[in-house]
Amino acid sequence: MRPGDLLRPTDVGLYCEAGDFYVDPWRPVPRAVVTHAHADHACWGCGRYLTSAEGAGVLQVRMGREAVVDALPYGESLSIGGVRLSLHPAGHILGSSQVRLEHRGEVWVVSGDYKVEPDATCTPFEPVACHVFVTESTFGLPIYRWPSQASVFDEVNAWWRANRDAGKASLLLGYALGKSQRLLSGLDPEIGPIYCHGAVEKLNRAYREGGVPLPETSYAGAAVRGKSWAGAMIVAPPSAHGTPWARKFAPLSAAVASGWMTIRGTRRRKALDRGFVLSDHVDWPGLTGSIAATGAGRVLVTHGYTAVVVRHLREQGLEAEVLATRYEGEGDAQDRAEGEALDAEALELEAVADAEADGEAGADAPEAPG
Ligand SMILES: [Zn+2]
Numbered sequence: 001m002r003p004g005d006l007l008r009p010t011d012v013g014l015y016c017e018a019g020d021f022y023v024d025p026w027r028p029v030p031r032a033v034v035t036h037a038h039a040d041h042a043c044w045g046c047g048r049y050l051t052s053a054e055g056a057g058v059l060q061v062r063m064g065r066e067a068v069v070d071a072l073p074y075g076e077s078l079s080i081g082g083v084r085l086s087l088h089p090a091g092h093i094l095g096s097s098q099v100r101l102e103h104r105g106e107v108w109v110v111s112g113d114y115k116v117e118p119d120a121t122c123t124p125f126e127p128v129a130c131h132v133f134v135t136e137s138t139f140g141l142p143i144y145r146w147p148s149q150a151s152v153f154d155e156v157n158a159w160w161r162a163n164r165d166a167g168k169a170s171l172l173l174g175y176a177l178g179k180s181q182r183l184l185s186g187l188d189p190e191i192g193p194i195y196c197h198g199a200v201e202k203l204n205r206a207y208r209e210g211g212v213p214l215p216e217t218s219y220a221g222a223a224v225r226g227k228s229w230a231g232a233m234i235v236a237p238p239s240a241h242g243t244p245w246a247r248k249f250a251p252l253s254a255a256v257a258s259g260w261m262t263i264r265g266t267r268r269r270k271a272l273d274r275g276f277v278l279s280d281h282v283d284w285p286g287l288t289g290s291i292a293a294t295g296a297g298r299v300l301v302t303h304g305y306t307a308v309v310v311r312h313l314r315e316q317g318l319e320a321e322v323l324a325t326r327y328e329g330e331g332d333a334q335d336r337a338e339g340e341a342l343d344a345e346a347l348e349l350e351a352v353a354d355a356e357a358d359g360e361a362g363a364d365a366p367e368a369p370g
């Protein structure tokens with residue numbers, strides 16, 4: 001980084017001194033501008049949060065009712081201490097934004113996490129012209145090229161249908177915020193009933209309230225004991241795999257949906273029956289194409305294959321450097337970061353639901369967690 005840069009890394013996050021705020025801080029700060037509600041970009045305990053109007057509901061669910069969340073519609077700008085700030089769609093999850101900052105004629109864009117292919121659960125990514133572009137590099141290797149999501153959903157539905165015909169349940173794993181809802185949006189509800197883990201169900205509600213159409217789902221924890229799960233689809237976070245919670249759906253076939261499924265060995269290591277290549281991050285062509293579309297002469301590369309991407313950009317004649325942050329990509333770390341708090345809560349609620357189902361079999365099913 002250089003003296004006079006509009007943003008600089010500090011112990012607590014990326015700081016904009018001219019406006020006295022942080023972008024996606026990893027420790028509590030007085031004023032946070034948040035690209036999206038994933039745990040590595042939105043931390044608990046900030047004085048105020050500014051996020052997109054589309055993402056405010058989901059952020060409020062993650063940060064708690066007491067959090068002060070200010071919402072800014074995409075494309076509208078406001079002035080903070082001489083810095084003009086606006087938010088633009090990043091296409092990653094509901095409400096995900098790129099943060100555009102303009103100060104003394106220089107424009108910076110922090111893209112957070114982003115994806116180029118449009119999907120049914122959020123506003124599509126829009127390239128924003130800038131001088132300095134801050135980009136992730138989660139899948140920043142040329143081997144990562146996503147198949148079209150329509151073909152992936154065809155595979156998922158065919159797998160579900162085959163499991164149903166074999167008398168099995170289908171357990172589909174994807175992280176609770178964003179990936180799960182995107183998976184739900186691609187499922188064919190004609191095949192059978194759809195159930196969700198509590199961590200997923202809670203966010204489904206926020207998505208529906210945000211105007212995203214999802215097929216009908218039920219909270220898996222509310223089902224009575226002894227129920228047959230044959231033919232059912234159960235959507236859960238990856239951390240649920242192999243737990244006693246997941247075993248109650250047996251006989252079952254388990255699959256994960258992740259960009260990492262591009263690499264065959266990943267599936268075997270996790271003892272999964274299937275792996276579907278579906279990511280909410282950009283692949284290699286998406287990454288290089290998006291960077292070019294900004295027209296930026298300088299690119300700062302965060303979490304992922306930073307060294308590879310920096311080298312590639314320098315070969316293209318751009319100024320590029322690694323920007324160290326605490327953001328994480330998709331996969332184990334992502335699942336851990338975002339899953340732990342929600343899972344603990346959901347498993348607790350499910351334990352209560354199970355106990356109640358034991359105590360009053362046949363009585364009214366307990367409600368999904370609020
Ligand atoms: Zn994210």
Ligand SMILES: [Zn+2]
Binds near residue numbers: 038041112113328329
């Ligand atoms: Zn991230």
